[in-house]
Amino acid sequence: MNDLDLNTLLGAEDDEGQPRRRSRGAGKRGNGRRRRRRRNRGGFIAPLLAFVVLAGILGGGGYYGYLWLSDALVPDDFTGQGTGEVVIEIKDGQSAGEVAEELERQGVVASARAFTNAIGNAGMSDKLQPGSYKLRKGMSAASAVTMLVPENRLLARVTIPEGRRLSDTLTLLAKATDKPVKEFTAAAKDAGDLDLPSYAKGKLEGYAFPATYDFQPKTTPAQMLAQMVKRFNQTAEQVDLEGGAKALGHTPHEIVVIASIIQAEAGRTEDMPKIARVIYNRLERKPQMKLEMDSTVMYALGKYGTAATFPETKVKHPYNTYRNPGLPPGAIVNPGDHAIEAALNPAKGDWLWFVATDPKSNVTKFASTEAQRQALLAEYEKNGG
Structure with a gap:
């Protein structure tokens, strides 16, 4: 088969799309080769342009991919x-x-992964100890890791x-911190290092402020009591005592x-300003008039309650306000902020007596005359008092 027959069978076309007629002459075959070379040069440019476009796409995508990957990895x-205070408990086996x-x-750290990265970098992933730790909100993960060391564990939250007496407060502290109560008793007696206000005259009763405290392992009984006095001083400053x-x-x-008498006598916070007015x-x-407060008699006797018997009101003791005029020489319990504020801001009224008429509900009623008082006492007895 000759060239003409082969081209005819293949349906070859010229550059304009028309069927080609091949000449047998050498000159015309040479022209055909030159046309093919020009066509091949044009065909090379298209793939090159496509490669350039693809590279641009891949390059742009790579840049944004890098940004996305960076965000994902960091x-x-x-x-x-950070600020504030957050107590975190690490449980055994966590x-x-x-x-x-x-x-x-x-809200301590921004993300869990930031913390796991930080604790891994510190080589502490398997060194966390059970216990409670005091941290802050909005901390960097690295800062949080440094605070979760055994030395910073809170010994106890107490x-x-x-309204607890000092003796009861010392017992609670000893039980919660597993330290001997005698150490607390000794620290309370040696009050020179507790930073008591001068008007306390060296007596801790009334100045060990009731609140919730977090103590670290190395905190001594004296330091614990000093923290409680510090809280009292802060409250005293806030209310301008x-x-x-x-x-x-x-x-x-x-x-x-x-305030200590108010705290001991009141069954409800809302009654405190009226009880303060009765005292004043x-x-x-x-x-x-003598105060005749049963709570002071019970303190003198080392008993509890606010209902002294007639024989008990006859006891000879500086704290017995049935026998002695005026206030007792010291506080009988450690008052909280509500009682202190009530002592500073008594309600207006002419009451001279108050009776907890219903021991179950702690409702207290007030009287200005003896007749009113007797009626309240009858109500008290009727309710099983």
Whole structure:
């Protein structure tokens, strides 16, 4: 088969799309080769352009991919030491990942992954110890790791209720911290290092402020009591205890004593300002009335309650306000902020007595006359008092 027959069978076309007629002449075959060379040069440019476009696409995509990958590999993290206070408990057997999730949930760290990265970098992933730790919100993950070391574990969280006597407070502290109660008793007697206000006259009763405290392992009993006195001093400053006492014609210590009686006698917070008014009315009455507060008698006897018997009211003791005029020499419990504020801001009224008419509901009612008082006492007895 000759060239013409082969081209005819293949349906070859020229550059304009028409069927080609091949000549047998050498010159014409040479022209055909030159046309093929030109066509081949044009065909090379198209793939080159496609490669350039593809490279651009891949290059742009690579850049944005790099940004995305960087964001994915670098987790969210706070900067600095954070603010506020958060107590985190690490339970026995918890993994670093579980702790990280809890830290993120409570807003300590920005992300759990930032913490796991930081604790891994510090080589502490398997060194977390069970216990409670005090951290802050919005901390960098690295800062959080440095605070979760055994030396920073809180020994105990101790809640001292309002109205507890000092002896009971010392017992609670000893039990919660597993330290001998005699160490607390010794620290309370040697009050020179507790930073008591001068008007406390070296006596801790009334100044060991009731609140919730977190103590670290190396905290001594004296340091614990000093923290409680510090809380009292802070509260005293907030309510302007000294200025308020002066305005009422009393010393700051007398206000603390009054607040302690209010705290011991009140069944409800809302009754405290009225009880304060009864105390002031009896102290200011001419001639002065004895306070006759059962709580002071029970303190003198080392007993509890607010209902002294008739024989008990006859006991000879400086704290027996049935026998002695005026205030007792010191506080009978450690009052909280509500009682202190009530002592500084008594309600207006002419009441001279109050009776807890219903021991079950702690409702207290007030009387201005003896007849009213007797009616309240009858109600008290009717309710099983």
